[in-house]
Each structure stands twice: as C-alpha cells, then as structure tokens.
Amino acid sequence: MEIIDYISLYWLIIKLMTFFTVIILFISGADDFFIDVYYWIRRGFKSSIGEEKYPNISTQELINHPEKPLALMVPAWDEAVVIEKMLLNTLKTFQYKNLHIFVGTYPNDPATQEKVDKVTAIHHNVHKVINKTPGGTTKADCLNNVINYIFEYEKASDIEFTTITYHDSEDIVHPMELKLANYMIGTESKDLMQIPVMPLTTNPLNFNGTHYQDEFIETGFKDMLVRESISGYVPSSGVATSFSKKAIATLSRLNNGIVFNTKSLTEDYDIGYRLLSEGLNLAFVTFPVKVTKKVKTWYGTVEEREVEEYIVSKGYFPTKFLQAYRQKSRWMVGIIFQGNRDIGWPKGLGLKYILYRDRKAIFTHPANLFAYIIMFNLIYLSLTYHFNDEAWHFPEFIPEDSWLWILIYCNAIFLMSRFFHRFYFVNKFYGFSSAILSIPRLIWGNIVNLFALVRAFSQYRDSKKGTVKKEVKWDKTDHEFPDEIEITKVA
Numbered sequence: 001m002e003i004i005d006y007i008s009l010y011w012l013i014i015k016l017m018t019f020f021t022v023i024i025l026f027i028s029g030a031d032d033f034f035i036d037v038y039y040w041i042r043r044g045f046k047s048s049i050g051e052e053k054y055p056n057i058s059t060q061e062l063i064n065h066p067e068k069p070l071a072l073m074v075p076a077w078d079e080a081v082v083i084e085k086m087l088l089n090t091l092k093t094f095q096y097k098n099l100h101i102f103v104g105t106y107p108n109d110p111a112t113q114e115k116v117d118k119v120t121a122i123h124h125n126v127h128k129v130i131n132k133t134p135g136g137t138t139k140a141d142c143l144n145n146v147i148n149y150i151f152e153y154e155k156a157s158d159i160e161f162t163t164i165t166y167h168d169s170e171d172i173v174h175p176m177e178l179k180l181a182n183y184m185i186g187t188e189s190k191d192l193m194q195i196p197v198m199p200l201t202t203n204p205l206n207f208n209g210t211h212y213q214d215e216f217i218e219t220g221f222k223d224m225l226v227r228e229s230i231s232g233y234v235p236s237s238g239v240a241t242s243f244s245k246k247a248i249a250t251l252s253r254l255n256n257g258i259v260f261n262t263k264s265l266t267e268d269y270d271i272g273y274r275l276l277s278e279g280l281n282l283a284f285v286t287f288p289v290k291v292t293k294k295v296k297t298w299y300g301t302v303e304e305r306e307v308e309e310y311i312v313s314k315g316y317f318p319t320k321f322l323q324a325y326r327q328k329s330r331w332m333v334g335i336i337f338q339g340n341r342d343i344g345w346p347k348g349l350g351l352k353y354i355l356y357r358d359r360k361a362i363f364t365h366p367a368n369l370f371a372y373i374i375m376f377n378l379i380y381l382s383l384t385y386h387f388n389d390e391a392w393h394f395p396e397f398i399p400e401d402s403w404l405w406i407l408i409y410c411n412a413i414f415l416m417s418r419f420f421h422r423f424y425f426v427n428k429f430y431g432f433s434s435a436i437l438s439i440p441r442l443i444w445g446n447i448v449n450l451f452a453l454v455r456a457f458s459q460y461r462d463s464k465k466g467t468v469k470k471e472v473k474w475d476k477t478d479h480e481f482p483d484e485i486e487i488t489k490v491a
Contacts, residue, residue, distance in 0.1 A: 166241055170315045172314040175291075365449050422442060
C-alpha cells in the first residue's frame with residue numbers, strides 16, 4: 001500500500017467514527033432535551049396550581065414543628081483531619097435539640113478516635129462507635145455497624161428514633177436540614193428524603209473542583225425533580241439522606257439483616273430502588289427558607305437582611321485531576337456496572353428510562369471523545385486545503401444531501417439547550433462569573449468523565465477475572481473541612 005492508501009483508510013475511520021458519534025449524541029441529546037422540556041412544563045404546572053414549593057409550609061411553621069428523636073450517622077475512616085471540626089460545626093449549626101450523633105470509627109484508626117473522643121467528652125449526645133472489622137472497609141460496612149449500635153442504644157436508653165440521617169465527615173450542614181427531615185419523615189410520611197448537594201471550591205479557576213458544582217447543581221435542581229416525577233426513584237446521594245424506621249427495617253429485611261449493601265461501591269444508589277420496589281415513599285426535596293444573613297451591598301457595606309436560600313448540604317470536592325476521576329470511577333462502577341448487575345432492567349417504562357439515563361455514559365463519554373477527535377481532524381483538513389493548493393482533496397466528508405446533516409443540526413440545538421441550562425442553574429447558585437466558566441468546564445468535565453469510565457470499566461473487568469470473583473476495591477477520597485472564618489463565607 002502507498003502512503004495515500006493509508007491516509008484514505010485513516011479518513012474512512014474518521015468518517016465511520018463520525019456516523020457513530022453523531023447518532024449517539026443525537027440519541028443522548030434528544031434524551032437530555034426531553035428532560036429540559038419536562039422540567040419547564042412541570043415547573044409551569046406546579047406554579048399555576050400554587051404547588052411550586054414542597055412541602056407547602058412557611059419557614060416559621062417548619063421551625064415550630066415538634067421535634068422527635070433523630071439519629072445522625074457519620075462514617076469516619078481515616079478522617080482525623082476533619083472529623084472534630086465537622087462535628088463541632090454540626091453541633092453548633094443544627095437548629096435541632098432532640099439529636100444524637102453516632103460516629104463510626106475503626107479499631108486501627110486511633111487518630112480519628114482521639115478526635116471523636118474530644119467531642120464526646122464535651123457533648124454527651126455524640127457517641128463513638130468502633131467498627132468490628134479493622135479499616136478500611138466500605139462505607140456501607142461502617143454504616144451497618146453504626147446502625148446496629150443505634151438499635152442497642154435505643155434499647156438501653158428507652159429512646160426510639162423516628163428518623164435516621166447520615167452525613168459524611170466533610171459536610172457543611174444546613175441549620176434547618178433536620179427540621180425538614182423531621183417534618184418530611186414524621187408528618188408527610190416519607191420513608192426517604194434526599195436534599196441537594198452543593199459542592200464548594202476555593203479556586204473558581206480550578207476546573208477539577210468547579211465542574212462538580214456545575215453538574216451537581218443542575219442535577220439537583222432539575223434532573224432529580226424530573227426523575228422523581230417520572231419514576232418515583234430517588235437515589236440517595238450518600239450524604240444528607242434521611243430514613244424512616246420503616247425504611248431501615250425494610251432494607252434490613254431485604255438483605256438478610258444487613259441494611260446497607262456491602263457489595264456495592266455506591267450502596268446509596270440502590271437504596272432508593274430497593275425501597276421503591278417495596279412500595280415505600282421517596283422524596284427529593286428542594287425547599288427554600290427565609291433566613292437573616294449578613295450580606296455585602298453593591299456599595300461595599302455589610303448589612304443584615306432576610307434572604308431566601310435552599311436547604312442543601314455543602315462540602316469540598318476533589319481539586320486534583322487524579323482524585324476527581326478516581327472518585328468518579330467509583331461512582332461509575334457502582335451505578336453503571338454494579339447497578340446493571342444488581343438491579344437489571346425492572347418493570348415500568350419510566351423506571352427503565354431513568355436507569356438508561358444513569359447508564360448511557362458507557363456510550364456517550366466515548367462519543368464525546370470521538371467528537372473532539374473529529375473536530376480537530378476537520379480543522380486540520382480545512383487549514384490544509386486553505387494554505388496548500390496542491391493538497392490531495394478527498395471526497396466530500398459529509399455530502400450536502402446526507403441525512404447526517406439533519407442530526408447534526410439537531411445536535412447543535414441540543415447543545416445550545418445544554419449551554420443554556422448549565423448557565424442558568426450555575427448562575428442562580430454560584431453567580432454570573434462562574435456561570436460563564438461553566439461552558440468551557442463542560443469540556444473539562446467530559447475529559448474527567450472519560451478517564452473515570454475507562455478506569456471503572458478496567459476495575460470491573462478485572463474483578464471478574466479468575467475462578468474466584470472479587471468485589472472492586474473501594475477508593476477513599478481525601479477530605480478537607482474549612483475553618484470557622486471560611487465557613488461564614490460559604491455556609
């Protein structure tokens with residue numbers, strides 16, 4: 001073969017890649033566009049009937065609602081750096097008196113135990129739980145030990161917790177989160193309540209950290225609401241999730257006495273499905289409350305004003321590329337591969353559709369990579385034709401009468417919708433400058449997600465090799481917690 005034959009073969013591969021990419025992105029784009037349209041129709045309908053806020057109570061009514069005993073679980077493996085600060089801030093922040101906190105530690109982690117002991121010595125409603133198995137184990141294993149301790153504590157103290165909530169050791173809690181959980185579980189008869197998670201970063205130009213903001217805020221305030229409306233399936237986010245005792249008992253019964261699934265890297269993800277399949281009531285709640293805060297005016301002074309803010313859980317996410325894609329690969333193993341293994345494709349068109357959206361990344365992330373490759377090749381080809389009149393001209397890449405152009409035009413519309421919605425939600429919660437940066441962060445997020453998918457696929461494939469099947473190893477993420485001055489800026 002001559003050099004021109006190799007070049008022709010190369011461009012044939014690029015052309016086939018284009019067909020695959022355009023079709024996959026069209027299917028995925030149409031799916032995302034449907035979610036966008038559904039969101040606005042649902043929002044308009046809710047507004048027209050006066051139900052744009054759920055639950056439909058005032059901030060003062062939520063504050064005055066009678067408190068029932070509530071247990072908060074915090075798993076803490078190798079968290080000596082953050083756990084004491086997190087617990088003290090949580091105790092200081094929560095506007096909830098009828099609260100007991102149970103911290104899961106490990107026998108081979110004395111540094112974390114020491115920090116927890118400092119808190120328990122002062123606050124007698126904080127309890128240290130030592131895991132039966134040395135760390136690190138999975139988060140699910142730690143939570144199971146904490147749950148068992150709570151059951152024993154209930155018998156010994158004659159206290160019955162009506163709501164059990166969990167948080168991670170890096171979370172910055174909202175003062176009224178437990179008030180909301182108490183109301184939703186105790187009065188609205190919900191069995192699982194999840195609130196949005198709002199990522200924080202110290203450097204707005206660090207795309208590794210800030211792309212979490214963009215993804216989580218749009219998902220939490222748009223996609224999750226549509227998801228719940230279509231299927232009723234609300235997955236736990238792994239933090240800021242509250243359960244009824246009925247939900248805990250149901251999970252225990254379904255898993256032979258074990259509440260959280262230790263065979264999944266995302267035990268929080270399949271919790272919602274297992275509860276939904278048993279007919280329990282789940283809710284993703286975006287609830288605004290009125291609070292008095294010090295705000296900086298446009299002319300530089302600081303004033304106390306009543307502002308409206310949503311009850312969310314805040315926390316810092318990885319700011320290094322390696323940490324980010326390793327964390328996301330863990331999520332992908334649990335949601336895409338283990339989710340497909342453990343949940344499959346259950347009955348119900350709405351539920352199947354939502355599970356497809358969770359798993360479509362296995363096709364869309366490679367398609368995004370191919371799109372970048374195709375774009376760079378077309379730019380190179382155009383520049384070659386422009387500056388070199390003697391360059392070899394290949395047949396038209398995409399003929400003018402090709403049906404592919406229709407899909408490309410549709411994909412352009414879908415992409416504009418993506419830009420608009422990403423800008424809209426980021427601007428609403430993080431401000432205009434961050435919203436502008438969210439557009440290039442879409443590209444960076446695609447790169448992180450692609451690396452995460454490759455690693456997740458490799459991990460899950462390797463776990464299936466050999467005669468003895470083994471579960472994918474759990475990657476722990478290093479956490480950080482802000483000091484008191486920084487908390488006042490982000491809380």
